[in-house]
Amino acid sequence: MKRIVVGAHYGLGSWLAQRITAVIMALYSVILLVVFMTGRPITYGAWRELFTHGWMRVGTLLFAVSLAWHAWVGVRDILMDYAKHDGLRLALEVMTILVLATYLGWTVQILWR
């Protein structure tokens, strides 16, 4: 693919990724809400058991990956709008990546303990 430094449309990939990840997270949220609303009062055993199912672990990991990607696009948009100083924006972007990577690692640690 030919890359030109100036021009438009480089945001299209991010834009699309943000929307696809949004749909994934929306579906997960609705499913989880239904599980909670129809379930009995939560005990430790039931709570623990819910997160031993393969579909729940994979679904939650998929949610976490979607969230990281989605939040990266969103936070980057905010930083591009408000953090005008290049050095400051770079520092904040690096911090954002570190926070999101930490979230992902933490989620894996919680799910596969």
Add this chain to the structure above:
Amino acid sequence: MSSAAAKKPRPKYLSLSALLFEIRLPAPAWVSGLHRLSGALLFFPFATWLLYLLDTSLASEAGFARVHDQYMRSPLVKLGLLIFVWAYAHHFCAGIRFLLLDLNKGIDLPRARRTSYAVFAVSLLLTLFFGWRLW
């Protein structure tokens, strides 16, 4: 007439105080602005907080009891959860509205306004419902 309009002092920059007190923003602008604000809040601190709660409640029976029976009973924690639920519900509803706008659905002004009010109504109702269940 045009000279009168030209002489009218206008806020040159949209400062926060101008946005809040001098200009009356249309409903879709509030949906958009609050979508950004709620998204930022969900990224931090809410994601950190919820991961902490998930971690503690799944780690051990004692941790679960601490979160479920003590921590969640604190009014401050409940208030925090309520703000989280509002942020999530608003971000969710406004996000679905934006997805529909991307598909050219509801882009005429009357419908854009109506769906904006619907976003506020649904997210506030969800927050109220959750608050009712929590207390």
